[in-house]
Amino acid sequence: MTIRVINAAAAVQLPLSTEPYDCWRMLDGTVACEFHRTKNGYRVRFPDRADFAIDLTEDQVTCLPAPDVSEAFLGDIYFNQILPLMMTRSGDLVLHASGVGIDGQAIGFIGATGRGKSTLAASLAKAGHPFLTDDGLILDPAGSGYAVRPRRPILRLRADSEAMLYGRTLAGELDPDALKERVPARPDLPFLEVPTPLAALYFLVEPRGVEEPQITRMPAAGTLAELIAHSFILDIGDKPRLRAHFNRLAQVANAVTCYALDFPRRYDALSGVIEAIRRHRANGNNDL
Amino acid sequence: MNLESRLQTSSDAVAREVGGETMLLDLASGTYFGLNEVGGAVWNALESGASLAEACDQIEAQFDVPRGQLEADVLALAEQLVSQGLATA
Numbered sequence: 568m569t570i571r572v573i574n575a576a577a578a579v580q581l582p583l584s585t586e587p588y589d590c591w592r593m594l595d596g597t598v599a600c601e602f603h604r605t606k607n608g609y610r611v612r613f614p615d616r617a618d619f620a621i622d623l624t625e626d627q628v629t630c631l632p633a634p635d636v637s638e639a640f641l642g643d644i645y646f647n648q649i650l651p652l653m654m655t656r657s658g659d660l661v662l663h664a665s666g667v668g669i670d671g672q673a674i675g676f677i678g679a680t681g682r683g684k685s686t687l688a689a690s691l692a693k694a695g696h697p698f699l700t701d702d703g704l705i706l707d708p709a710g711s712g713y714a715v716r717p718r719r720p721i722l723r724l725r726a727d728s729e730a731m732l733y734g735r736t737l738a739g740e741l742d743p744d745a746l747k748e749r750v751p752a753r754p755d756l757p758f759l760e761v762p763t764p765l766a767a768l769y770f771l772v773e774p775r776g777v778e779e780p781q782i783t784r785m786p787a788a789g790t791l792a793e794l795i796a797h798s799f800i801l802d803i804g805d806k807p808r809l810r811a812h813f814n815r816l817a818q819v820a821n822a823v824t825c826y827a828l829d830f831p832r833r834y835d836a837l838s839g840v841i842e843a844i845r846r847h848r849a850n851g852n853n854d855l
Numbered sequence: 856m857n858l859e860s861r862l863q864t865s866s867d868a869v870a871r872e873v874g875g876e877t878m879l880l881d882l883a884s885g886t887y888f889g890l891n892e893v894g895g896a897v898w899n900a901l902e903s904g905a906s907l908a909e910a911c912d913q914i915e916a917q918f919d920v921p922r923g924q925l926e927a928d929v930l931a932l933a934e935q936l937v938s939q940g941l942a943t944a
Contacts, residue, residue: 787874788889795887806882810869813880813887817871 572645573629580618580633583610589803594681600648602802609801611649617641619649621801628653639749643723651703651799656808660815661799664704664768666715667691669848673715673763675704676828677797678771683832685747686728687771687840689756694841697757698722703799706765712822714762720752728834766848769828770797780830780843791820858908858926862901862933862942870898881941888939890932893918897932901942907933 587601603610608623618631628649632641651661664677665688676684688698700718707714725747752758770785770793785793794816803809826847830840867882877895879888890898893914900910911925918925936942 786876788876788878791871791873791878792887792889803885806867809880809882809885813869814871817873817878820873 571625571627573627574641575629575631577632577634577636580612580615583612587612594679599680604802604804611652613644613648617644619645621649621653643749646719647702647723651705652801654705655799655812656801658811658815660706660812660819662704662706662768662794663702663797663799665701666699666704666763667696668699668759668763669696669766669845671763672766672848673699673759674766674844674848675715675768676771677704677768677793679797682771683830684771685722685724686837687844689722689724689728689750690837690841691844692722692756692758694845695757697759698752699759699763706819707762709762709764713765713819715765716762717758717760720758720760722750722752722756723747724750765823768823768825769844770825772827772829774832775829777829778831780828780840782826782828782843782847785825785827787820787825790823790825791817793825794820856907856930856933856937856944858911858930859906860933860944861904861906862936862944864898864902864936864942865940868941870895870902879941881939883940886939888941893920893928894932897929898936901933901936 583603585603585605587603589602591599591601593599598614600611600613603612605620607625608621611619611621615633616636617633620629620631622629628645630641630645654661662675662677663679664675665684666673666675667688669691676687678684685701688701692698699715701722703718705716705718707716750756769782795813798812798816800809800812830836830843865881869880869882871878872895875892877890877898879890879898881887896914896917897910900913905913907929911922911929914920914925914929915922933942937944
């Protein structure tokens with residue numbers, strides 16, 4: 568499917584006449600975006616940032632920005648949120664996850680915003696394990712398993728993560744809308760450009776105050792519930808697509824080994840987390 | 856509801872076996888449920904049109920479980936499926 572994107576002039580967001588049928592929230596409960604049905608498709612609202620009007624009859628997405636929102640940020644929303652939602656309508660499987668390559672295999676880190684997906688991907692990349700994606704991890708069936716499709720060679724990092732990893736700011740431009748900076752791939756932040764077989768998924772669980780990294784195998788049935796919670800789907804009321812989505816995720820839950828990963832949320836502990844993940848991969852996935 | 860009842864499973868219910876359990880998704884509400892191995896066998900029997908007694912017969916042949924306990928468990932599960940809208944009596 569080819570999607571045409573149109574950028575409209577900035578305008579203050581007015582209340583919508585419909586009630587949202589779905590809503591995504593940040594960890595603190597604030598609304599990240601809400602979903603409305605329209606005559607020809609959908610309107611996805613990111614409060615005070617932008618609306619995206621999706622016209623299914625024209626395969627067209629119109630971006631309606633709020634005032635003073637940067638073009639770069641709008642591009643990030645489109646690439647990381649709207650495009651994955653559209654892709655799932657076409658049967659792709661997209662997870663809220665980052666991905667890196669280790670020893671020729673991919674691993675993914677799944678979790679809500681703020682759980683550390685980008686920081687882990689950046690840390691592993693800095694340690695020599697190239698990243699495949701910052702978010703919106705696409706799984707393509709490959710043999711009896713799945714491959715991770717590379718996306719764009721850019722990481723979006725909070726300034727404190729970036730400063731911790733590099734001791735300086737690489738991009739130099741902090742986007743006030745995103746509170747994240749775009750850090751392009753570079754020799755010390757390598758990007759993996761080829762589809763890579765998926766070895767495992769790590770769910771970044773709610774922190775329990777652990778002092779050492781903990782990695783435990785998740786039962787497949789529990790994994791399915793988490794996959795549902797952390798996958799992209801545009802319309803949960805679209806029963807045929809929801810049915811197909813559920814079936815695809817069940818196949819992933821049966822085929823892919825998944826773990827719960829908890830780790831100290833301190834930057835000075837991050838090197839230990841990276842080492843624990845490396846050990847876990849090298850030692851045949853035993854619990855730590 | 857009794858053991859002779861034949862439940863009609865909802866067309867909005869999707870069942871998939873995952874890791875030895877059966878996960879049910881209710882497309883109407885977006886809610887999902889987990890059934891253990893025996894519960895999954897009950898669901899499969901109901902989907903094939905079996906009565907609750909016939910479901911018990913099938914399960915008794917597969918699992919080592921006292922008949923009285925099995926019938927009580929199947930009736931209890933059937934009540935839950937109906938109350939959750941996943942089946943009708």
